[in-house]
Amino acid sequence: MNKQITRENYEAYFLDYLEGELDIACQLEFQKFLIDNPDLKAELDEIKDFDISLKAENIKFESKEELKESISAFGDLSFNETAVARMEDELSREESENFDSYLETHPLGKKEYLQFLKTRLQADLDITFTNKSSLKRHLLLGINQKTAYSLISAAASIILLLSIFFFSSRYFIREKRQYSVRSTDSKIIKSNKSEVSDNNSHRFATVTKQIIPTGKNINPTKKHQNIQHKAIQTGLSGNINREQLASLELMAKKEANIRVSSRKIENNISIVRQMSPMIKNYAKPDINDSYLTPKQLATILFKEKILKEKSTNIDPDRVSFWDIADAGLNGLNKITGSSMKLEKKYNKSGEPVTLAFSSSLLSFEKPYKRHQ
Amino acid sequence: MTRKEFNICVDKYSDGVYRFILKNIRDEEKARDIIQDSFEKLWINVDKIDFEKTKSYLYSTAYHRMIDIIRKEKRKLDFDNVKKIDYSHDEQYSDLSELLNEAIMRLNEKQRSVIMLRDYEGYSYKEISDITGLNESQVKVYIFRARIFLKNYIGSIEAVV
Structure with missing residues (x-):
């Protein structure tokens, strides 16, 4: 307080003086002011004689314990939080007991808590998932998962192979026709675009002429003769293609089973047998041969690699359902280690x-029906 | 997990998961699809999942699939899907469970799911956290809010009835 003490502001200095708050410089100035104003000094002396401080009354809050008890029942939580925690079993044993005690003495709180208990959901056990079997995983015919995948892979491979087979046959049929060799009245005729002019074909044409010039010269008298005659006649009167040539080759092989009385036919068959290497070359063209279509290549590979046929016996233009079934069975045997087998049984005439x-568990036979 | 164990899981858990989903979305066809998807996923991961953990795996898969579906539908029905969080009392309730069923449909899907997992299956907060991907504190908060809401809803209905 560095302001000058005047009769207007002396009261503040009085109070500070009485409470001992004036510093030394102010005290000196205040003493000088009192000397200059004796009436105010008399007033100050009068105040000094009275104790103006207030004494605190001894008043106490009677419900302290009640308050403390209320707080301790919930800790730091609200009633709702405590109630939820209680029904969720999240309170300690002591907290639970305190809360329960609180509820005993507080009916409203108890009612609220009972309301909370009603919010507990109950599962409706009548609701069930009825189609459980659709979820379950079953063994595929007793085969484990890995084997099942192998089987599926094998099946997929076969389907792929078949697709290639049929796909290629559609796209290359035109090309094949261009190179086909037709024979009518025992003559070998090249198509316009054909480049078939190798020696083998000429020689074969000559040979086939020698075998059966017209087909009319043969008068079979026996059943076996009929069979062979029909086969040979068909082979020469229609289109001579690789399939038929292969049939001729097959007949030559099975000549031991064929009893033909006609000497002429016997001679002819022996000629065919002599010519069989040439026929084979014609029937199974080399891979580099221009005649080989993708279909034929696939067929040859399929029969050689999967069916394990001898390369000399393969007809590149024909894959029968029998071949496919045989291949499938071989695949299954490899995968499962079983020994299932498909067989054709022949009569004496072949x-x-x-x-x-x-198979090890099952075997059966079925009569073979030839489709005419 | 073996094939046999997988099939045991189907018997043991398909009802519970189906119930959980059906109560949430109230659409039997979708619930069945979700169950199919969940078990399909379990089968795909059958070699990676322990038999003991399949239950929570199934609930978790089904829950997330359900949330995906709900979100997709929300996008479609953005305006129709506004929930009325009022306390209209047009409905007549025969018992408390019916009243509760009505009430839980007024919860948001997270609150509804966590309280169902808690009450139907008795999962702990930690387990619910693992299933839903929420942290434990969030699970507690959602359960607390759901309880408060249900209690107030029941209280208000009972006061009227």
């Missing part, structure tokens, strides 16, 4: 009579 399936 015709298939039954189809037989055999």
Whole structure:
């Protein structure tokens, strides 16, 4: 307080003086002011004689314990939080007891808590998932998962192979026709675009002429003769293609089973047998041969690699359902280690009579039906 | 997990998961699809999942699939899907469970899911946290809010009835 003490502001200095708040410089100035104003000094002396400080009354809050008890029942939580925690079993044993005690003495709180208890959901056990079997995983015919995948892969491979087979046959049929060799009245005729002019074909044409010039010269008298005659006649009167040539080759192989009385036919067959290497070359063209279509290549590979046929016996233009079934069965045998087998059984004349399936568990036979 | 164990899981848990989903979305066809998807996913990961953990895996898969579906539908029905968080009392309730069923449909999907997992399956906060991907504190908060809402809803209905 560095302001000058005047009769207007002396009261503040009085109070500070009485409470001992004036510093030394102010005290000196205040003493000088009192000397200059004796009436105010008399007033100050009068105040000094009275104790103006207030004394605190001894008043106490009677419900302290009640308050403390209320707080301790919930800790730091509200009633709702404590109630939820209680029904969720999240309170300690002591907290739970305190809360329960609180509820005993507070009916409103208890009612609220009972309301909370009603919010507990109950599962409706009538609701069930009825189609459980659709979720379950079953063994595929007793085969484990890995084997099942292998089987599926094998099946997919076969389907792929078939697709290639049929796909290629559609796209290359035109090309094949261009190179086909037709024979009518025992003559070999090249198509316009054909480049078939190798020696083998000429020689073969000559040979086939020698075999059966017209087909009319043969007068078979026996059943076996009929069969062979029909086969040979068909082979020469229609289109001579690789399939038929292969049939001729097959007949030559099975000549031991064929009893033909006609000496002429016997001679002819022996000629065919002599020519068989040439026929083979014609029937199974080399891979580099221009005649080989993708379909034929696929067929040859399929028969060689999967069916394990001898390369000399392969007809590149024909894959039968029998071949496919045989391949599938071989695949299954490899995967499962079983020994299932499909067989054709022939009669004495070399015709298939039954189809037989055999395995370690099951075997059966079925009569073979030839489609005319 | 073996094939046999997988099939045991189907018997043991498909009802519970189906119930949980059906109560949430109230659409039997979608609930069935979700169950199919969940078990399909379990089968795909059958080699990676322990038999003991399949239950929570199934609930978790089904829950997230359900949330995906709800979100997609929300986008479609943005304006129709406004929930009325009022306390209209047009409905007549025969018992408390019916009243509760009505009330839980007024919860948001997270609150509804966590309280169902808690009450139907008795999962701990930690387990619910693992299933839903929420942290434990969030799970507690959602359960607390759901309880408060349900209690107030029941209280208000009962006061009227």
